[in-house]
Amino acid sequence: MNKDEISDMGPIGVFDSGFGGLSILRDLRQVLPQYDYLFLGDNARAPYGSRSYQLVYEFTLQAVKYLFSRGCRLVILACNTASAKALRTIQQRDLPTLDPSRRVLGVIRPTAEQAGRLSHTGHVGVFGTPGTIGSGSYDIEIKKLHEGFHVYGHACPMWVPLVENRESDGPGADYFVKKDVEALLSQSPLIDAIILGCTHYPLLLDKIRRYVPDGVKIVGQGAIVADSLRDYLMRHPEMERRLSRGGTCEYLTTEEPEKFSPLASVFVREPVSAAHVTLA
Numbered sequence: 001m002n003k004d005e006i007s008d009m010g011p012i013g014v015f016d017s018g019f020g021g022l023s024i025l026r027d028l029r030q031v032l033p034q035y036d037y038l039f040l041g042d043n044a045r046a047p048y049g050s051r052s053y054q055l056v057y058e059f060t061l062q063a064v065k066y067l068f069s070r071g072c073r074l075v076i077l078a079c080n081t082a083s084a085k086a087l088r089t090i091q092q093r094d095l096p097t098l099d100p101s102r103r104v105l106g107v108i109r110p111t112a113e114q115a116g117r118l119s120h121t122g123h124v125g126v127f128g129t130p131g132t133i134g135s136g137s138y139d140i141e142i143k144k145l146h147e148g149f150h151v152y153g154h155a156c157p158m159w160v161p162l163v164e165n166r167e168s169d170g171p172g173a174d175y176f177v178k179k180d181v182e183a184l185l186s187q188s189p190l191i192d193a194i195i196l197g198c199t200h201y202p203l204l205l206d207k208i209r210r211y212v213p214d215g216v217k218i219v220g221q222g223a224i225v226a227d228s229l230r231d232y233l234m235r236h237p238e239m240e241r242r243l244s245r246g247g248t249c250e251y252l253t254t255e256e257p258e259k260f261s262p263l264a265s266v267f268v269r270e271p272v273s274a275a276h277v278t279l280a
């Protein structure tokens, strides 16, 4: 490998509004451990779930530009809200001027692709933030890919704050999870698969399992996104060649690292020592 090729290589950027994207990062590193990763959490401005299209777009674009400036050739928006509200505009409007050779990928499309495999009845439930559910992105993507499918969305505005505030194991979480599970399942008795359409929600999995009847699958996105990225890189060797392979992982947060690192360590199940960044 010559010098030019090496200087054209960089880590995979993984972005989320907060901690949730770490649940995706963990699976990415398990399936594709050979690459370097740079995680960025915009914790100081999380949650994004109830923010306007314009703000989610502006914040996400700032994050993407920052990750590009740190050498990332490929950025995964490990956030459904950002994927629903900002991804398309960034791909279509910003990327061509920023750098057409770089890529920004989201988490909704790969998850929607799997719906046909996950549901036998064709009736799929989706939990998400108000932003994701309100955007109709899952409904649109799943129906585009799987004819005749029915999609039932339910927004859970309290779930992200429960996770961000380390309340996901407490009795408050039981109250909200039970209420939201019942609200989703009351939309159709035929729902046999529920997509956790927010990367924070796997942290509430134990609680969710408690209230979802046996026989209804609960689908997290980590493994789906990781498998989808592996396939993407096989189909795009020109991008794969530009990913550095040191097996490292760095963490960045817009919040104070002393606040971020302890909870981040819980998500990724290893010690995290994050650095602070300011996005503008």
Ligand code: DGL
Residues within 6 Å of the ligand: 016, 017, 018, 020, 021, 046, 047, 048, 049, 050, 078, 079, 080, 081, 082, 129, 132, 160, 197, 198, 199, 200
């Ligand atoms: N984890 C993000 C998602 O997947 C968003 C959480 C939030 O900031 O509201 O939607």
